[in-house]
Amino acid sequence: MIYDFDEIISRRRTYSLKWDGEELIKDIGYTERYDYETIPLFTADMDLPVMQPLIDALHQTVDHRIFGYSIFPNEYFESIQHWFKKRHDWVIKREEIVYSPGTVHALNIAVQAFTKPGEGIIIQRPVYPPFTTAIERNGRIVQNNAMKCESDGSFSIDFVDFEEKAKDKNTTMFILCNPHNPTGNIFTNKELKRLSKICEEHNVIIVADEIHGDLIRKNKRFTPICKVVENTDHIVTCTAINKTFNVAGLHCTNVIISNPERRKTFNDIMGMQLPSPFTIAALIAVYNEGDEWLEQVTQYIDGTMEFVKSFLAENMPTVKVRIPDGTYVMWMDFNGYGLSDQEIHHRIYNKANVLLEDGWMFGKEGEGFQRICVPSPRPLIKQALERIAVEFQDLE
Ligand SMILES: Cc1ncc(COP(=O)(O)O)c(C=O)c1O
Structure with a gap:
């Protein structure tokens, strides 16, 4: 069509x-x-x-006429796994997937779950403002590893400054935005490996906001950070259908957490989150028929x-x-x-x-x-x- x-x-x-x-x-x-x-x-x-397949799926949900509490069917998880394998060659295990009604919500939960008040969290400004809010409103401290603006208008990472901030004993988290909002930068595999290595060495957990990862220019490639490193224990990735398929109003973020203890801590802080039947229908439709x-x-x-x-x-x-x-x-x-x-x-x-x-x-x-x-x-x-x-x- x-x-x-x-x-x-x-x-x-x-x-x-x-x-x-x-x-x-x-x-x-x-x-x-x-x-x-x-x-x-x-x-x-x-x-x-x-x-259109999304509209059809939502119509079908409406036509049922009852909108009670809902659960996640197998197809929900399979659709996510299928999409990320096909688009990014990323194999996600079903148990690694945690639903959240929003990415900003998930970032706040991650900050509360994995850091303590007063600890430092690295972000790379200029960056999506709710990163700052999630840190400051939870009583944590912003550690700004500012992006370097190059003469051609592109942006790069100041690794010397990043490492210095990661080394600081008070720093416990890095919120990565990739693709980066607002600069639109996509980090290379080499950069991602380097960021991950530094964070792993200094016990800094990475929360990767990758929700723009399916909206890339035709001649560019995007790689999820979990694809370029061997150990993903220190990484929590936020994925979502909201930006890619224009369904922000349906509130559907999926957080990928491979480490079971971290997953439990995250779930304990977040509490049980039930989905809406519209969210389930939408995710299944877009991830199976969205290409x-x-x-x-x-x-x-x-x-x-x-x-x-x-x-x-x-x-x-x-x-x-x-x-x-x-x-x-x-x-x-x-x-x-x-x-x-x-x-x-x-x-x-x-x-x-x-x-x-x-x-x-x-x-x-x-x-x-x-x-x-x-x-x-x-x-x-x-x-x-x-x-x-x-x-x-x-x-x-
Ligand atoms: C990088 C980034 N993260 C999160 C969000 C918001 O996501 P959500 O609506 O799932 O909270 C946006 C929206 O613009 C964004 O650009």
């Missing part, structure tokens, strides 16, 4: 955080302006239609990223942007204008009426940057960029 991703499907009045969340968005300080004309491209979900749609949506997102890059080169050459290896976010560098973060924000959010995500929210390394989520119909992205370009025309 061929999908039409150019179609603009209105999400207003569908309880969408992005399109209906005016009050919450203002409350949490993302923007002052939010009205019917706002184009929201901040939160990471897609404005694109999901695959065709994913191929098409990836191709569409790749095309949109090319479009964004050439639009900026033509109309806002001062803004630097790279096509990321993975994820569906782009990390745009506005520093060339020499404006303050407030002025950049004012021009984009208040004047152009486009809602992106301010780079400083990802850490001070993000100052002068803006993150745009591009999995929306290309005509909408075009309209948003045109509005933004008008507001910076005086500086080009």
Whole structure:
């Protein structure tokens, strides 16, 4: 089946955080302006239609007419195992899979389960803000191993600094984001091995957030960290269907924990989590029948990223942007204008009426940057960029 991703499907009045969340968005300080004309491209979900087999599976669940407490059928676990073997040649044992209603939830549980208050946790800023929240709200300390920005706009790891932080006796965890949000960086096998070796040597547990691992550019490859190391006892990996298949609202994360004691500790802290029948139906459908749609949506997102890059080169050459290896976010560098973060924000959010995500929210390394989520119909992205370009025309 061929999908039409150019179609603009209105999400207003569908309880969408992005399109209906005016009050919450203002409350949490993302923007002052939010009205019917706002184009929201901040939160990471897609404005694109999901695959037909998923819709059919959900319809079937609705048609049953009873939505009681549910359990995980064998097919749930087999579908996960099948997907990761096929896509990543990663053999996951059934008992290693732990369901969580969300990745941020799982990160918080991991912090509580495997570290103590006051201990240090390494993250690599600029990074997805809830990493910081999961550390600080649980009374742990952020150890920032900032990503190094290279002259071509790519990012790399400062291994000297990483090792220093891992060696610190107070450091007990590293939260890895791979593919990395917001830079879109995918770490190489060599880098992953090196990170794992350092952590293993210094008793630092790795929590790998790999939920963007199936959203990668056509010419790139992604390898789960568990695939490149022999011993996975010190690794906990978060996988999810939410980003890949646009089902964030169905709350389905699967955490892979190979070490049985660690798994028990994690489960003890989390408590029993029962799934919704919609979540089960969705996971089975997407992991068994999702390849065709994913191929098409990836191709569409790749095309949109090319479009964004050439639009900026033509109309806002001062803004630097790279096509990321993975994820569906782009990390745009506005520093060339020499404006303050407030002025950049004012021009984009208040004047152009486009809602992106301010780079400083990802850490001070993000100052002068803006993150745009591009999995929306290309005509909408075009309209948003045109509005933004008008507001910076005086500086080009
Ligand atoms: C790296 C990363 N982790 C976690 C999440 C949120 O996942 P969940 O909705 O499963 O909590 C996001 C969403 O943007 C993300 O980018």
